[in-house]
Amino acid sequence: MGRLFAVVLAVITIVSAAIFIARIWWLPPDISVLGVGIDHQMTETMIASGVLFVVCQLVLAMFVWQYGDAGDARPIKTFPGGATPMVVIATILVSAEILVLTLVGTKVWGGIFLSPPDPSALHIDVQAEQFAYYFRYPGPDGKFGAIHPELIDDGNGNFFGLDPANDTAARDDIVSASLVIPVNKPILLTLHSKDVGHAFYVPELRIQQDFVPGLVIPLHFTATRLAKEEIVCTQLCGLGHYNMRAYLEVESLGQFQQWLKDHAP
Amino acid sequence: MRTRLITSLPLLALAVSAMGALSAPVKTAGGVSGTITFTGTPPRMRPIDMSKEPSCASQHPTPVMTETVMAGAGNTVQNVVVYISAGDQAGAAAAQPVRYDQKGCQYVPHVLVMQVGQPLEIYNNDQTSHNIHPLATINPEWNKSQPPGTPPIKATYAKPEFITVKCNVHPWMHGYFAVLATSHYAISGNDGKFSLAGLAPGKYTITAWHEKFGTQSQEVTVSASGTVTANFVFKALPY
DSSP: HHHHHHHHHHHHHHHHHHHHHTTSOOOOOOTTTHHHHHHHHHHHHHHHHHHHHHHHHHHHHHHHHHHHSSSSSSOOOTTTTHHHHHHHHHHHHHHHHHHHHHHHHHHHHHHHSSSSOOOEEEEEEEEEEEEEEEEETTTTTTTOOOOOOGGGGGGGGGGGGTTTTTTHHHHHHHEESEEEEETEEEEEEEEEEESSOOOEEEGTTEEEEEEEOOOOOEEEEESSSSSSEEEOOSSSSSSGGGGGGEEEEEOOHHHHHHHHTOOOO | OOOHHHHHHHHHHHOOOOOHHHHHSSSOOOOEEEEEEEEEOOOOOOBBOOOOHHHHHHHSSOOOOOOOOOOOOOOOESEEEEEEEEEOOOOOOSSOEEEEEEEETTTSSSSSEEETTTTTEEEEOOOOOOOEEEOOOOOOOOOOOOOOTTEEEOOOSOEEEEEEEESSOOOTTTTEEEEEEEOOOEOOOOEEEEEEEEEEEEEEEEEEETTTTEEEEEEEEOOSSEEEEEEEEEEOOOO
């Protein structure tokens, strides 16, 4: 029985490693400037932890095979005393590996979350609510109208709580249920939620960021090719969470400018 | 058996004659009709983007517009509920159910009129789940999830109220329940016209309600014959 377990262990290890090596379930193609760094980091992490995983599991299988219960009912005398130095060394090695991965990964992380956006970035305001996203562009005046939460009126299309009657900056704001952006242009999103926690996740952009009610959270990225991808919510936000999504449409600059004109209020 | 039939015959005759008395023509030839218009510039209706719900978006070859102010030719207004707010005799609750549809991720009709106590049936005709949430403040408030293919939701409202209706899943879905205490009501069509018929002679207060423009009332005196005209003019603002 012990030897059968050793074989099963080895098979599980080899099959699961093969799934990753063959990239059967891998990330979708990257369409963002920062994605290269993330994918690189991801690959490094997978190799480092993968090698360790495979070696550990195969050694375990070997030991099970070699020293498994022989069925002679002898009590185990030496466990867990004997291998203290080995446990200490293994712990230090694994800790060092995790620390190195973290330090190397900080650069990529900082590029997304700690560095300021490009000064020329196109600013788009994002409102998340149960169970949809709305995106707001400042319009020809380049200014966003102020938000008045008490004026939010979904049924009449006032998803942001704008006050066009009194606020001239709000009159030309373009509000869309899809995130339409020009390719190769830095984008700055400011995320805010109307109700509960939500998330903005576009696997192709390699970006995932939570919305937190009461906070305005900046997020920046640059899309590198024309695409239409799904934006999904990855924070359980209520009954319709499964259905909370929108589309990211990356267009050429000309198409994007035409889209803005077509959607002017 | 035979004796029972014989004894029940006079009773039957009595019942039939009582019914006849009830359905005898009451002098209700009067009525009120009119047109609803507005002055000024109404807000522009906006296209609704349903791209997140492809099963609904595909039902609309051209984008659906918001329905807040549905103006017709000659500044007429659709979806104005005109009803008798004072002077009407109380009647029995209507037994015929009223139907409210969720179709193509829209509420059909946009404004549904019903009487107090009248059965309401809400259908989901879509391939997606809806969660209807009438925001009642006088009547009890509730919200109910309705996956595709499930039976209609049944409800009644005990008190008169204009109730905003929204869908908790699709933020753009928007409608109204107009729960009235009277059986004399009408809803204006695209030509802004309404007509209330079958009114007994007397003085009435007629009220017109619109979701954006608010309410207006006027007194009318209905005679035994002929129709009184009562027009309503609302003031529209662009924002």
